Amino acid sequence: MIISRFQATNRRQALDSTRKESELEMETTESDGHVILEIPCDQPVINYNNLGVVKEWQRCLTGMGISTNYTRQRHIEKVPLLLLEGARGRRNHEYYEPAVVSLGPYHYKSKIRFAQAEEYKLITLEEYGLRTGKPTALLYNKVFEVIHDARKCYIDGSTDAYNDEEFNQMMLRDACFVLFFIECISHANNMLLLNSEYLGAIGFANITRDIFLLENQIPFVVLEVLLKLRFPDDKGEDILNRFFNYLNYGQVFTKDEKVLGNKQPLHLLELYRSYFISLPTNSSKQSKNNVSDVDHKYLKRNRWFASATELKSQWIFLRPAYDEKIAFHSHRCYGVIKLPRRAVSSNSKVIYLNMIAHEMCTHNPNDFRVSTYIRIMKSLIIQHEDVKELKNKLILLNYVGCDEQVVKMYDEIDVPAVNYSKFYQFWRGIEKHHNAKYKTWVGELITNYFSSPWKTVALLAATAILLTSFLQTYFAAKQLPD
Numbered sequence: 001m002i003i004s005r006f007q008a009t010n011r012r013q014a015l016d017s018t019r020k021e022s023e024l025e026m027e028t029t030e031s032d033g034h035v036i037l038e039i040p041c042d043q044p045v046i047n048y049n050n051l052g053v054v055k056e057w058q059r060c061l062t063g064m065g066i067s068t069n070y071t072r073q074r075h076i077e078k079v080p081l082l083l084l085e086g087a088r089g090r091r092n093h094e095y096y097e098p099a100v101v102s103l104g105p106y107h108y109k110s111k112i113r114f115a116q117a118e119e120y121k122l123i124t125l126e127e128y129g130l131r132t133g134k135p136t137a138l139l140y141n142k143v144f145e146v147i148h149d150a151r152k153c154y155i156d157g158s159t160d161a162y163n164d165e166e167f168n169q170m171m172l173r174d175a176c177f178v179l180f181f182i183e184c185i186s187h188a189n190n191m192l193l194l195n196s197e198y199l200g201a202i203g204f205a206n207i208t209r210d211i212f213l214l215e216n217q218i219p220f221v222v223l224e225v226l227l228k229l230r231f232p233d234d235k236g237e238d239i240l241n242r243f244f245n246y247l248n249y250g251q252v253f254t255k256d257e258k259v260l261g262n263k264q265p266l267h268l269l270e271l272y273r274s275y276f277i278s279l280p281t282n283s284s285k286q287s288k289n290n291v292s293d294v295d296h297k298y299l300k301r302n303r304w305f306a307s308a309t310e311l312k313s314q315w316i317f318l319r320p321a322y323d324e325k326i327a328f329h330s331h332r333c334y335g336v337i338k339l340p341r342r343a344v345s346s347n348s349k350v351i352y353l354n355m356i357a358h359e360m361c362t363h364n365p366n367d368f369r370v371s372t373y374i375r376i377m378k379s380l381i382i383q384h385e386d387v388k389e390l391k392n393k394l395i396l397l398n399y400v401g402c403d404e405q406v407v408k409m410y411d412e413i414d415v416p417a418v419n420y421s422k423f424y425q426f427w428r429g430i431e432k433h434h435n436a437k438y439k440t441w442v443g444e445l446i447t448n449y450f451s452s453p454w455k456t457v458a459l460l461a462a463t464a465i466l467l468t469s470f471l472q473t474y475f476a477a478k479q480l481p482d
Contacts, residue, residue: 074266075155076217077361078106079354088414095350096213096357100199100206103174103216105159105167120198121173124180127194131183132229142229143172146221153219153266175222178211178268179230186242188252208247209350214357217267235260244275247351250343250397257324273355273366277340277373278325305379305430308386311337314434318380318393326376328429335433339376339390343397349409360416368419375415375423381407 079096083089098107101117129136143150147168151159159167184192195204210216227236240259246252257275265271305311308318321327321338329336355370381387384403390396391403398406 073152074363076104076106076153076214076219076267077358077364078155078215079357080360083357083360083414083416088412092353092412092414095353096215098210098213098216100203101177101210101216103178103211103213103218105154105162105170106215108170116199116203117177120194121177123194123198125173125176128176128180128226128230132226134229139176139226139229140168140172142225143175143222144168146225147171150219150222153221171218171222175218175226178218179223179226179236181207181211182243183230183239185246186239186252205346209347212269212272212347212351212354214269214354214361217269220265220267220271223268240271244272247272247347248276248340248342250345250399269354269358272351273358273370276355277369278323305427307382308380308389309383311335311380311430312389316430316433318390318395320394326373326426328426328433330429330433330436335430337430339395341395341397343399344406344409345399348400349413352413356413356415367422368417371415372418372423374410374413375418376426378410378413378415381410383407 084093084096098114100114101121102108102114125136125139129139132139144164147164150171151167162170181195184195192204195207199207224235230236231239237258237260238254241254241257242252244259245255259271259275263271263274265274306314306316311318315333316335316337319336319338320341324340325338326340327338329338352370352374356374358364359366359368359371380390384407387396387398387403387406391398396406400406400409
């Protein structure tokens with residue numbers, strides 16, 4: 001297409017005008033090993049096409065969540081390239097790719113590599129159909145009703161190689177594979193033996209990691225259709241609840257907290273991310289004033305506060321948070337950090353990295369809850385003694401082996417950004433408590449002189465010797481005039 005010089009000039013002027021109208025003043029600072037990007041919220045936004053998007057980000061970052069009328073089309077994204085760059089990115093590259101099974105179109109070209117899983121998908125399709133009591137043709141037709149919505153969930157052009165029939169077959173097979181596996185884990189039935197029969201013990205151990213890869217997701221609209229057919233009463237709430245608790249705690253049980261509720265997740269990874277962790281809300285007036293100048297900043301820094309054992313020496317103790325929320329409470333002479341109990345397994349690193357990658361994707365307003373949680377854990381865990389302290393407090397349930405592996409896992413996870421409003425609120429509470437010297441002196445005194453029986457005995461012995469020497473000197477001096 002040939003564009004005249006007059007048309008090009010007019011287009012360039014229009015773009016410049018739009019850019020000036022919608023320009024947001026952005027300030028970037030770099031100091032102390034961290035980068036902060038601030039987007040002032042008091043700057044008027046003239047471009048009304050993006051005003052709704054900005055407001056959704058503001059709602060997420062201030063703990064209000066995504067509004068129900070948010071209709072911007074989102075996609076199942078691929079891992080951002082920036083996460084794959086550098087030495088650490090290259091080292092973690094394998095944690096973003098499937099090991100046993102390909103789900104969806106992004107890695108389907110490697111189906112020869114996953115031939116065993118492709119064969120097993122036909123078995124799980126048949127088994128899931130038998131469990132629903134419906135013929136496979138009915139499952140196919142039900143999924144076909146939402147096939148166009150499912151296609152829109154993927155990046156433009158990624159599904160062009162498949163017509164509707166082929167794409168529908170892919171969605172049906174892959175969704176039944178995922179749901180059959182979840183049901184087997186949730187109900188611990190003997191059908192789990194089928195996984196080992198077709199995929200082997202090693203393959204079975206890697207299914208969980210594969211179904212939580214960012215690029216291996218099935219649109220939840222497809223899973224929802226099949227869940228309603230299998231579980232018409234609760235639409236799959238129970239098995240998802242039990243499965244997510246298995247991931248969080250290493251045990252299969254049902255909690256009162258709803259997994260689905262009124263949520264409209266894009267895929268299973270997003271649903272689990274919303275259930276995985278909760279961030280504190282800015283409920284008090286004081287906390288709002290403390291973060292008023294940094295509500296919309298993003299932070300990148302290696303460490304912001306002391307490790308678990310260092311905090312303990314300052315009489316800041318760790319306690320499990322049974323309400324599943326991260327919080328810090330300052331008392332008269334001690335502080336308490338509350339953290340949710342979480343299991344660490346061989347799949348944890350993969351799931352964490354992919355949830356972080358999901359939070360880093362574009363067009364995806366969220367509260368960076370997983371990134372913020374991992375950043376806090378990276379600060380708390382520096383050496384194996386820190387892992388031991390977290391285990392003793394029942395905050396960390398270690399299923400990976402030695403404590404050094406847990407330290408290594410958190411060290412190798414990169415967290416590019418966090419919810420600075422929530423992170424600052426948490427960090428500021430610890431910092432304010434630490435700066436109140438009378439609160440930490442008591443802890444340091446007890447740690448230095450009463451942390452073990454031998455130190456206590458030595459202190460008492462030294463005190464007794466000093467007191468005896470003082471009394472001897474006093475009475476000796478008192479008798480000198482005679």
